[in-house]
Amino acid sequence: MSSNKEILLVNRPNDRKIGSHLFETREQDIPSPGKGEILIKQTYMSLDPAMLGWMSEDRESYIPPVELGEVMRSSGVGEVIESNNPDFSVGDKVMGMTGWREYLVSNGEGFNKLQPGITEEMALCVFALPGLTATTGLYNFGEPKEGETLVVTGAAGSVGSIVGQLAKADGLRVIGVVGSDEKADWIVNELGFDGAVNYKTDDLEAKLTELTPDKIDVFFENTGGPIQHHIFNRMNTHGRIVVCGMIADYQSENPAPGPNWIPLIKKRINVRGFAMPDHWGEVPQLVAKLSPYVQQGKIQYRSHMVEGIESAVEGLQMLFSGDNKGKMIVKL
Amino acid sequence: MSSNKEILLVNRPNDRKIGSHLFETREQDIPSPGKGEILIKQTYMSLDPAMLGWMSEDRESYIPPVELGEVMRSSGVGEVIESNNPDFSVGDKVMGMTGWREYLVSNGEGFNKLQPGITEEMALCVFALPGLTATTGLYNFGEPKEGETLVVTGAAGSVGSIVGQLAKADGLRVIGVVGSDEKADWIVNELGFDGAVNYKTDDLEAKLTELTPDKIDVFFENTGGPIQHHIFNRMNTHGRIVVCGMIADYQSENPAPGPNWIPLIKKRINVRGFAMPDHWGEVPQLVAKLSPYVQQGKIQYRSHMVEGIESAVEGLQMLFSGDNKGKMIVKL
Numbered sequence: 001m002s003s004n005k006e007i008l009l010v011n012r013p014n015d016r017k018i019g020s021h022l023f024e025t026r027e028q029d030i031p032s033p034g035k036g037e038i039l040i041k042q043t044y045m046s047l048d049p050a051m052l053g054w055m056s057e058d059r060e061s062y063i064p065p066v067e068l069g070e071v072m073r074s075s076g077v078g079e080v081i082e083s084n085n086p087d088f089s090v091g092d093k094v095m096g097m098t099g100w101r102e103y104l105v106s107n108g109e110g111f112n113k114l115q116p117g118i119t120e121e122m123a124l125c126v127f128a129l130p131g132l133t134a135t136t137g138l139y140n141f142g143e144p145k146e147g148e149t150l151v152v153t154g155a156a157g158s159v160g161s162i163v164g165q166l167a168k169a170d171g172l173r174v175i176g177v178v179g180s181d182e183k184a185d186w187i188v189n190e191l192g193f194d195g196a197v198n199y200k201t202d203d204l205e206a207k208l209t210e211l212t213p214d215k216i217d218v219f220f221e222n223t224g225g226p227i228q229h230h231i232f233n234r235m236n237t238h239g240r241i242v243v244c245g246m247i248a249d250y251q252s253e254n255p256a257p258g259p260n261w262i263p264l265i266k267k268r269i270n271v272r273g274f275a276m277p278d279h280w281g282e283v284p285q286l287v288a289k290l291s292p293y294v295q296q297g298k299i300q301y302r303s304h305m306v307e308g309i310e311s312a313v314e315g316l317q318m319l320f321s322g323d324n325k326g327k328m329i330v331k332l
Numbered sequence: 333m334s335s336n337k338e339i340l341l342v343n344r345p346n347d348r349k350i351g352s353h354l355f356e357t358r359e360q361d362i363p364s365p366g367k368g369e370i371l372i373k374q375t376y377m378s379l380d381p382a383m384l385g386w387m388s389e390d391r392e393s394y395i396p397p398v399e400l401g402e403v404m405r406s407s408g409v410g411e412v413i414e415s416n417n418p419d420f421s422v423g424d425k426v427m428g429m430t431g432w433r434e435y436l437v438s439n440g441e442g443f444n445k446l447q448p449g450i451t452e453e454m455a456l457c458v459f460a461l462p463g464l465t466a467t468t469g470l471y472n473f474g475e476p477k478e479g480e481t482l483v484v485t486g487a488a489g490s491v492g493s494i495v496g497q498l499a500k501a502d503g504l505r506v507i508g509v510v511g512s513d514e515k516a517d518w519i520v521n522e523l524g525f526d527g528a529v530n531y532k533t534d535d536l537e538a539k540l541t542e543l544t545p546d547k548i549d550v551f552f553e554n555t556g557g558p559i560q561h562h563i564f565n566r567m568n569t570h571g572r573i574v575v576c577g578m579i580a581d582y583q584s585e586n587p588a589p590g591p592n593w594i595p596l597i598k599k600r601i602n603v604r605g606f607a608m609p610d611h612w613g614e615v616p617q618l619v620a621k622l623s624p625y626v627q628q629g630k631i632q633y634r635s636h637m638v639e640g641i642e643s644a645v646e647g648l649q650m651l652f653s654g655d656n657k658g659k660m661i662v663k664l
Binding site for chain 2: 053058062221224228237243244245246249250255256257258259260261262263264265266267268269270271272273274275278
């Protein structure tokens with residue numbers, strides 16, 4: 001194959017629906033690296049919930065949207081196949097903001113080599129956005145303490161599954177909210193969570209009450225949706241709520257209202273929204289915090305792979321419908 | 333007068349309505365101080381929004397409710413008229429948790445003498461709950477910075493008026509939300525706020541937009557009510573929301589929902605509920621923080637006095653209807 005497929009964003013998801021009408025595939029020659037540059041052949045491309053925001057014309061978001069006609073933004077892993085840059089050798093595996101394309105030229109800025117023993121899958125599932133986000137949210141804002149109870153929504157998702165495993169390793173009681181029995185089974189029987197709520201089939205209040213006899217100290221919110229109110233109502237005094245994602249509401253025209261704030265006063269609760277771009281400067285510390293858990297085998301992960309760059313749109317749709325099982329990755 | 337009137341709580345405000353049916357007046361002999369005790373004649377009694385919580389059987393609140401048949405809880409100022417305690421002399425003016433009664437006996441614990449130059453009115457308006465609450469909320473959680481914009485609801489109230497004046501003295505743009513033109517006039521023309529929104533008569537969104545050209549960095553919430561959503565929607569990135577009171581919702585059976593949490597992520601906002609009982613240990617530092625502003629004449633206050641212990645119920649009703657102008661005090 002001597003051509004380079006790229007996928008461009010050509011329409012905005014104004015009705016918040018994701019589909020092929022938003023994108024256009026362009027085929028070009030593989031670019032040549034100039035002085036100081038490298039040519040990367042992308043091998044694994046990450047799909048993340050933040051992408052809906054990147055595609056939308058929302059000037060209030062934390063990073064500017066992708067311009068129409070530009071290659072869709074994404075992170076990914078690739079192999080250096082030509083190098084005019086002394087910092088990189090042919091054969092190096094690198095991770096960075098690659099975009100939806102098969103090949104790209106870069107001066108190397110923002111690309112990091114994978115450490116020995118780190119596979120592409122582990123890089124994207126743990127040491128990329130999911131693991132960094134989980135670590136930031138849990139330790140910068142969640143203040144988890146041994147013996148406390150943590151509830152995480154989107155618990156089988158890329159971020160939620162790591163949050164829960166970190167908290168479990170720290171000695172907390174961990175309950176996860178998921179959208180299928182298969183996911184419930186995975187987080188309880190494979191990851192070791194103390195319990196799971198299936199928000200589609202369980203009696204939410206009853207199940208949550210049963211699973212959290214000491215109520216809830218840390219609420220790590222990845223999804224929004226009706227269960228938010230039930231979790232909010234079971235918070236303990238001095239509880240911490242970390243708001244990381246609201247994927248159930250991102251596609252909604254009229255997002256559901258949140259809870260009334262009276263309990264925030266009565267229970268002196270802290271609610272903190274965060275996003276990774278504020279924390280890029282902390283990445284070395286975050287990796288240092290996360291690595292021992294990984295080395296001790298305490299962080300399991302699973303990826304949901306689709307193949308070929310044209311599968312990216314379908315993969316993104318699965319991410320928002322919740323049909324994926326594990327971190328969404330496009331294998332190129 | 334040789335008798336001591338006390339007002340007892342005899343019913344709970346289950347419908348959240350305050351009225352004379354909740355209380356009973358008892359007349360007794362003036363008590364005699366025992367060994368190590370003092371007799372205090374209360375002169376000024378404070379009425380505060382927290383009282384509705386104290387009267388209600390809500391085991392989740394931050395301090396236990398007043399038991400039925402007990403004297404209603406309140407803070408106040410009084411004069412020592414008999415003393416068997418070497419730490420207090422007859423004539424000392426003291427502040428503490430006095431309760432709804434004309435005379436009380438205490439071992440002195442929890443009572444502090446007023447510093448020279450501090451009148452009873454100033455003690456209750458500034459150095460009691462209102463000023464300590466304002467100082468805690470603004471400086472522990474609001475992180476005000478010169479040049480930023482702060483919006484405070486209940487801005488003519490006992491806490492809000494101090495929050496606004498502290499922020500003004502610190503070089504912030506300060507906008508207050510009030511419920512009458514008279515209060516708007518007071519906070520702008522007497523206290524020096526940069527603007528006022530009358531939530532009863534103004535077009536909330538238009539007025540708020542006009543008064544906050546650089547949007548809002550700190551939102552100090554004392555009231556709740558529909559304007560909360562408008563203020564929330566105008567928050568800047570990295571904004572801080574301090575939730576101190578929701579007086580508009582305390583009496584409501586179905587408190588209005590809060591805002592959806594998506595903006596908390598997009599703007600990385602922190603929302604913090606707090607209540608003073610967590611901060612009693614910080615009172616010396618809080619007084620030290622607040623005192624220079626008072627000494628430099630930067631904190632004005634006004635009290636709304638009603639006379640006689642039987643007026644306490646009416647005063648409490650005024651506090652919840654917003655008909656008071658300034659800190660509610662019962663003069664005995």
